[in-house]
Structures are given as C-alpha cells and as structure tokens.
Amino acid sequence: MEVLLRLEALSRAVSALPMFPLFDAAHYVASTVALREQPGAVGVARHSPFACWFSAMLHCFGGAVLSGLMLAQPSVAPLSNTGSVLLASLVWYLVFYCPLDLVYRCAAFLPIRLVLSSMKEVSRTWKVLGGVTQARSQYKDGLLVMVAVGWARGAGSGLIGNFEQLVRGVWKPETNELLKMSYPTKVTLMGAVLFTLQQAGRLPIEEHHLVFVYTVFLVYSKVWMMLTGSASSPLAPLEAAMYRVFFALQPQEPTCTMQTCDQLSEPGNPTRSTSENSSTAGSVGLGSKVNSSDCVETQEHCLAKTEEILAQSTEHRTHLQKRK
Amino acid sequence: MEVLLRLEALSRAVSALPMFPLFDAAHYVASTVALREQPGAVGVARHSPFACWFSAMLHCFGGAVLSGLMLAQPSVAPLSNTGSVLLASLVWYLVFYCPLDLVYRCAAFLPIRLVLSSMKEVSRTWKVLGGVTQARSQYKDGLLVMVAVGWARGAGSGLIGNFEQLVRGVWKPETNELLKMSYPTKVTLMGAVLFTLQQAGRLPIEEHHLVFVYTVFLVYSKVWMMLTGSASSPLAPLEAAMYRVFFALQPQEPTCTMQTCDQLSEPGNPTRSTSENSSTAGSVGLGSKVNSSDCVETQEHCLAKTEEILAQSTEHRTHLQKRK
Amino acid sequence: MEVLLRLEALSRAVSALPMFPLFDAAHYVASTVALREQPGAVGVARHSPFACWFSAMLHCFGGAVLSGLMLAQPSVAPLSNTGSVLLASLVWYLVFYCPLDLVYRCAAFLPIRLVLSSMKEVSRTWKVLGGVTQARSQYKDGLLVMVAVGWARGAGSGLIGNFEQLVRGVWKPETNELLKMSYPTKVTLMGAVLFTLQQAGRLPIEEHHLVFVYTVFLVYSKVWMMLTGSASSPLAPLEAAMYRVFFALQPQEPTCTMQTCDQLSEPGNPTRSTSENSSTAGSVGLGSKVNSSDCVETQEHCLAKTEEILAQSTEHRTHLQKRK
Numbered sequence: 021m022e023v024l025l026r027l028e029a030l031s032r033a034v035s036a037l038p039m040f041p042l043f044d045a046a047h048y049v050a051s052t053v054a055l056r057e058q059p060g061a062v063g064v065a066r067h068s069p070f071a072c073w074f075s076a077m078l079h080c081f082g083g084a085v086l087s088g089l090m091l092a093q094p095s096v097a098p099l100s101n102t103g104s105v106l107l108a109s110l111v112w113y114l115v116f117y118c119p120l121d122l123v124y125r126c127a128a129f130l131p132i133r134l135v136l137s138s139m140k141e142v143s144r145t146w147k148v149l150g151g152v153t154q155a156r157s158q159y160k161d162g163l164l165v166m167v168a169v170g171w172a173r174g175a176g177s178g179l180i181g182n183f184e185q186l187v188r189g190v191w192k193p194e195t196n197e198l199l200k201m202s203y204p205t206k207v208t209l210m211g212a213v214l215f216t217l218q219q220a221g222r223l224p225i226e227e228h229h230l231v232f233v234y235t236v237f238l239v240y241s242k243v244w245m246m247l248t249g250s251a252s253s254p255l256a257p258l259e260a261a262m263y264r265v266f267f268a269l270q271p272q273e274p275t276c277t278m279q280t281c282d283q284l285s286e287p288g289n290p291t292r293s294t295s296e297n298s299s300t301a302g303s304v305g306l307g308s309k310v311n312s313s314d315c316v317e318t319q320e321h322c323l324a325k326t327e328e329i330l331a332q333s334t335e336h337r338t339h340l341q342k343r344k
Numbered sequence: 345m346e347v348l349l350r351l352e353a354l355s356r357a358v359s360a361l362p363m364f365p366l367f368d369a370a371h372y373v374a375s376t377v378a379l380r381e382q383p384g385a386v387g388v389a390r391h392s393p394f395a396c397w398f399s400a401m402l403h404c405f406g407g408a409v410l411s412g413l414m415l416a417q418p419s420v421a422p423l424s425n426t427g428s429v430l431l432a433s434l435v436w437y438l439v440f441y442c443p444l445d446l447v448y449r450c451a452a453f454l455p456i457r458l459v460l461s462s463m464k465e466v467s468r469t470w471k472v473l474g475g476v477t478q479a480r481s482q483y484k485d486g487l488l489v490m491v492a493v494g495w496a497r498g499a500g501s502g503l504i505g506n507f508e509q510l511v512r513g514v515w516k517p518e519t520n521e522l523l524k525m526s527y528p529t530k531v532t533l534m535g536a537v538l539f540t541l542q543q544a545g546r547l548p549i550e551e552h553h554l555v556f557v558y559t560v561f562l563v564y565s566k567v568w569m570m571l572t573g574s575a576s577s578p579l580a581p582l583e584a585a586m587y588r589v590f591f592a593l594q595p596q597e598p599t600c601t602m603q604t605c606d607q608l609s610e611p612g613n614p615t616r617s618t619s620e621n622s623s624t625a626g627s628v629g630l631g632s633k634v635n636s637s638d639c640v641e642t643q644e645h646c647l648a649k650t651e652e653i654l655a656q657s658t659e660h661r662t663h664l665q666k667r668k
Numbered sequence: 669m670e671v672l673l674r675l676e677a678l679s680r681a682v683s684a685l686p687m688f689p690l691f692d693a694a695h696y697v698a699s700t701v702a703l704r705e706q707p708g709a710v711g712v713a714r715h716s717p718f719a720c721w722f723s724a725m726l727h728c729f730g731g732a733v734l735s736g737l738m739l740a741q742p743s744v745a746p747l748s749n750t751g752s753v754l755l756a757s758l759v760w761y762l763v764f765y766c767p768l769d770l771v772y773r774c775a776a777f778l779p780i781r782l783v784l785s786s787m788k789e790v791s792r793t794w795k796v797l798g799g800v801t802q803a804r805s806q807y808k809d810g811l812l813v814m815v816a817v818g819w820a821r822g823a824g825s826g827l828i829g830n831f832e833q834l835v836r837g838v839w840k841p842e843t844n845e846l847l848k849m850s851y852p853t854k855v856t857l858m859g860a861v862l863f864t865l866q867q868a869g870r871l872p873i874e875e876h877h878l879v880f881v882y883t884v885f886l887v888y889s890k891v892w893m894m895l896t897g898s899a900s901s902p903l904a905p906l907e908a909a910m911y912r913v914f915f916a917l918q919p920q921e922p923t924c925t926m927q928t929c930d931q932l933s934e935p936g937n938p939t940r941s942t943s944e945n946s947s948t949a950g951s952v953g954l955g956s957k958v959n960s961s962d963c964v965e966t967q968e969h970c971l972a973k974t975e976e977i978l979a980q981s982t983e984h985r986t987h988l989q990k991r992k
Contacts (some may be wrong), residue, residue: 024569035373041865064917067847067848068846068848069849069911069914069915070846070849070850071844071846071847074846088740089419090418090420091420092412092416092417092418092419092740093417093740094738094739094740094806094809094813095738095740096738096739096803096810096813096816097738097813098814098818099810099813099816100807100810100812100813102809102810102811102812105812113914117914117915131385155420158418159424161424161426162420162423162424162426163426164423164426164429165418165420165423165424168420168423169420183415184843186830186841187844187846187847189841189842189844189845189847190841191515191839191841191842192515193510193513194513194515195513196395196511196513197394198392198394198511199388199391199392199395199396199511199512199513200392201392214415231723263393266393266437266441267389267390267393267441277753283371326890330603394985413743414742414743414744415742415744416736416740416741416742416743479744482742483744483748485748485750486744486747486748486750487750488747488748488750488753489742489744489745489747489748492744492747493744506834515839517834517837517838517839518837518839519837520834520835520837522716522718522719522722522835523712523715523716523719523835523837524716525716525718570695588716590717590761590765591714591717591765592714
C-alpha cells in the first residue's frame, strides 16, 4: 500500500516537472549532437554557419513547426519564445564551435549521453501531451487529428527530416520517416495514440499516471537500447504480429522473392568484386513474397542495375591497375 | 418544351445529389486503384503499409489538404471527418491487401472501372464548386483566388503529386502537373474558371445548370477517353489554337530547331546502338522553333549529352560481350 | 544646416513614395528578366507557358507567399490583389513572348537595366519594412519573428528558390540561399535586423531616416556592383571579420586542409585533362583548416571522387579519339 502511495506521489511529481530550462536544454544538446553526427554536418558548420544554425533549430523545434503548419498556426511561433531560441542557439554554438570541441566531447561521453538522452525522452512525453491537448482545443472529437498533431509535435524533427536535410544541401528522397520509421518515431506514435485515448476518456487511467508510465517506458527502453547497442526495439514483436495479421493476407506465390536491389543502389565500395555483385543480385531475397508482375519488374530492374555496377567496377579496377 | 422541363428537373436532381457515401467511396476506390497502378506502389504496400496508407490518403484528400494550405486553414482538417477517413482507409486496405486481390481485380474490370471513374468525375464537380465557394467566403472579389482554390480542391492530388511520390520514396523533379498538365488537371482548371465566373455573376447561367452541363461533359469525355484509349483530349484543338495565338508570336528563325535532348536524358535502353543515339541527337527536332541563342545552348547541351551516352553505351556493350 | 533640412525633406519624400504601379512594375520586370536568364527558362516558356507564368509569379510575389506561410496567413493572398497580378502577368507575357523580343532586349540593355534594378531595390526597402510591421502586429515583442518575416518578405523569391525551380522541373538540392547566401539575401537580412531594432525602439533613428539611408545604400551598392561587375559585396569585410571572431575558434591543426571537392563534383568539362584533375584534388585547399577526423573523411572522399573523374575522363578521351 505504501509503495502505491509513493508511486502516486512520484507520478504526480513527474507530471508537474517544469521543462524549461533543464529538460529543454538536454533536448537541445541531444538534438544538436545528433545533427553534428550526421555526415557532412561539420562541413556545413564550417562553410555556412547560418544554414547549420537553421538546421539545428529545425532539429530542436521541428515538432512545433510541423504541428503549427498542420493546425494553420504561425510556423514562426517558436521564434517568438526568445528564451528557448537563445538557449538552443547557445547550445548549437557550443556543440559546433567550442574550442577544443570540449562541449561535443563531453556530450558524446557515454554516461553523459545516457543522462541527456533520458532527459530528452522525458521532454518528449510533454511534447506529445501538449500536441494532443492543442489539437483537442480545436477539434473536440477529432481523435485522428489529436493523434496526428501529438505525433507531429513529439517526432517532428524526424518527420520533416527530408526538408531539414535539404537546408544542408542533402537530398535523400529514397527514404523518409514514413517509409522506414525509426524507433523514436514509432514510440511517439504509440504515445500519441495512448494520450489521445486517455484525453477522450477511452482509457481507464488518469493523466498523470499515463505520463509517468509512458515516461518510464521511454527512458527505460532508450537506456536499454543505448547500453546494449541493440537495434531491435521492444515493440518489434508487436509490430511483426500486427504485420502478419493485417498485411500478409494475400496468398504467397512460391517462386518469386523480392530482390534486394536496394543494397545494390548504394554508392558501393568500388573494389568489391564483380562476382560478389552478380551473386548478390541473383540469389538473395528478403523473404517477403510479392505477386508475379512485380516480381518480373523487380528482376529486370535488378538485372539492369547489376550490369551497371558490373560496368562501373570493372572500369574502376582497370584504372586502379593502370595507376599502379 | 417537355424535354426542357425534364432536363431542368434532372439538373436540379443532379445538383442535389449527396456525395457521401456513394460518390465519395467511388472517388476513393478510383484514386486508390490509380495509386496501386503506379510503379513501385505494391512494393511500398508490402514494406511500409503506413507510408502506403498516407500516400493513399493524399490521393483521396489531396485537394482538401492543398486548398487548406492555400487558405491558411488546418491541413489536418480532412482527418477530423472521421467517417470519410475510415471509409477511405477501408477502401485502401481492401484494394491493397484483400485476399486473392479480389477488390482490385473487380475495380480494374473495365465496366466497373467505367462506373467508378464516372462517379469520381461527378464528385469532382462538387469539389470544384466547394473550393470556389469556400474561397469566395474569404475573398469576396478575388476571382483569381476563387479559380486557384477551386482548381486546387478539384485537382489537388495531381498538383501535390511530387510530394505524394516523395512519401513513397520516389522523386521525379523533372516533371510535375504544372509543367505537363494531365487532362483531369486541365479540365478541372476550366471548371474552376467557369464556376468562378458563374458565382461572380459574369456567366448568364444558373448554378445547377452549370453543375449539370459540366458534370455531363466530365463524365462523357472520361468514358470516351477510356473506351477509345485516346490520349488526345477534347480540349486539345482549343489549347492548340490558344497556344498559337498567344505564345507563338515570335518570328521563327528558319535554321534552328529545338533538339529533343529530353529523350536522351531518359534512362535509356542499355543495348540501343551508338549510331542510333548519335543520329537522334543530330537530326531530330520537335518542330518548335526557338531563337538562336537558345539554339546554340541547346545544341551544345545535346552534344555533351550524346557524347556521354555514347561513352556509356559503348562501355556497356564491351562488358556485355566480355560476359558472353 | 540647409543641407540637413533638404536631406530631411528628401528622406520624408522618399519614405512617402507610392510603390504601385511604377516601382512594382520595375520589380516585376527585373524579376522576370532574372527568371528568363536562368538556364532552361526559355524552353519552359515554349513548352508550358503555365508553369513559366507560375514561376514568374513566384519570382514576383515569393516574399508575400513565404511570409504568409510563416504567419499562417493565406498564401494565395497575393492573387487577391488583382491589379498587381495582372500587371505582373502582363510583364511576364511581354518579357517572354513579345515579337522580336523587344521588351526583353530593352530591359536587358545596361542603362535601362540599371534603372530597373535600382527601382527594384527601392521596392525592397518597402517590403522589408512591411514584413517587419506585419509581424509586429502579431508578435509585439518577438524581435526574432520580426526579423524573420521582414527577411522573408524582402528576399522571399530567393529563399524559396529550390521550390520555384521545381515548378520548372529543375531540382538542385545541393545548393540553396541558406547554404550560400547571395548578396541581395544578405543585405535584406541586414535590413530586416535594422528595421526590427528601429521598430522596437532600440535604434536612435527615425523610421523615415532609416528608410532613406537603407534605400540609398541598397541602390548605391547595386549600381556599383553592376557597373564594376564585382562579385565581392560591400559587406564582405564585415562578414569575414565576424566569421573569424565567432566561427573559427577551434585550434587549427596544421597538416590538414579542406579539400576543394566541390569543384570536382561540378559537371566538368569533358575534355579537361586527367593530370589537371588529379593535381587539383591532391594539393589545392580552401585555406580553412578543419579538425583531423573531418580531414581524413574529406581526403578519402576526394580520392574516391578523383578516381571517378579520372575514370570518366580517360574513357571520354578514348571515345573521342575513336570518333576521330
């Protein structure tokens, strides 16, 4: 009984935590460090500090910008919160330009990184909840709107990733967070659904309890994934089960497997051998069966791609030999 | 006289047709089938059902999203209409994941397809009219705004096509609906102009008559194009005449024709012969004369492109021979 | 004393200048001529006048569209100002389709171009001031918002450049106005900062004085840059000093210089010699030192790129020789 009372007190304390400045700062540091670790970001910071700053602001305030766009509220609104912007700008400056790279090295040191990431996850709960209640004030019964805005607010910087990269001159249209969701995006979506159901009175749980449970889950899974270096999320079995139930109903034709052309399209190691390439394209499959028209299309596509890579790599080797 | 009275009654009946659920459902089915028939869509449906669902929603509600963005109204608004979203999601699910592909095969069966497409065209009239009146409530005398919003509402999914494709990881910047309008986009623009003029009292016709005439025209031309497989639209002569009057005023210099470099830039058939390529670049013209500075620029561009393709294809043949 | 009084009268007169129709028309002409001089624009004008018109409107009204999006005001609002749109459309039509290219040739004639560009710069002042005051009416103390909106209004067509190009089927993700600011964008940002400080009472100067001084500076520097053909802006020393103070704090490691891979990635002259390429990649540096991890990464990147170009150019030469 006493334990329950203590948990109750703890959950009330957690749901009354002020985000500014401590948790916000941790969010800014973790986001800016994540930006800095993207390929090419340091170069952008050298050549055009302004684009780098803008990109960092999108990392820090992407959720607010995106949810603003979705609800037709000014997308410059985050800039009106001068304190937050100055704090985020200071963090950006220190992470990218601090002498001896002291700040970045500290923030990238595993124990500190663990603390920062955990605090960032705590601030995520608040953002999701904020998005859901903001949407609810405009769309009383719009459950889907509440989910969408809560999700956008909590995982915005990921969802606008393609356009954030564009600021830095990087364009990767072949991937995005909808096509291949990262773990934070997934877990934020789950949180948005839970908070929406709670706010609409469909979940028999009080708000501060849900805040507490969801935050603990976020922090625990984040720490666990960072410590074990595991890429498989705690949600993976659930997802796989849902996928099998809902999206694998079609009878699977036995002879044709989806070719892994994707790995061929990567800017490959120029010295990998020709035979390796052709065998890759010829036999490896993802195991997910597709219907036969797709199959033929994919195979032709892969063949063409293999020939292309063959040509490139042979040519490369020839030139490398010539240079020797 | 009796015929006129009957037509009058019919046009009143048509303009009082409720769109939900029947015509809306037909629109969703036709849109989702169109999505499914795009290259790569089935693969996306396999690997990331969520991106596929989002893409389908953009196909179904693209017009509402785009007109919302243009009028600074929430772009998530379509999600607040839970009934429509659930219906569209159900349609999406059945078209992509139904066992034995029953729903898709049915919907793709020509007679059913004809009916669905016709119903979709009927719903287009309502969307255009809805967009025009929505814009009019904000911009009383803004004829251009009314045209723009009516057009966006009626042909939105086409106009945001580049970004809808981006959701599926496809990026084709070299083409868009403004650069090369499809027939539905053109005819929707025409409709937006007509309804705007009618609403502003510049056309001596009543609303329900215009609704009737425009709907009949849409359905008739759609059915005709589907049955004959004709790509040339009923508007083509009108367009050609307008083009000749307004945009071909410049004196045409005799010696220089626009090179068809575009076809060179296509990801060409790797086995097409070298001579074929060079002759293509050297002599084929579109017939549309351009002034001489462009001409030189284009020729140089084409020459460079031809050399590039020459190099690639020769190299390809060499490797193909080696592999034999 | 008399001179001061005259200047006072002059500055009041300048700040009371009406923009429509004369200065607006000059802005439209200068913007449309700039569009026409972009590679490929004339071709677009031939093949799809509508895309060309839309692109021209983005050039003329890009600032209003962007600032509308930022403040959640209708982005179609510029279309509601029928007079301006008709004027801009007329200008667009004459610049692209006038018989004998009379209008374009006149506008491109240096003295006339100087006058037009100067008038365009005058209208820029009004746009920046308009943006700042518009933002101030929504965000009383949001200095950053005022700067952002003033900047967007004054330099909008540059800032949305990537998407304006997309309308014409051109996509250059590797560059944008944030990554590599043009002079007009920079000077507009400076103006937005100055007007924001003035409006917030932080600058001891009256509005009409600032308008006068800023306008004179804009016109003077524009004319000077056009006459001397100089690419270096009057702001360059200031920028360089700021860069050195704020963004070059990290200790500079002596052995590694940033490679100029960028110039390698340009679509190179196909006939440039192999040795030239390799020496470029091997020794030329930008002079901006980077830390060692980047250094290794960059060098590897450059090496790979050099090999690629080597391969391409050798192959090219072979084929050119074969064709002879």
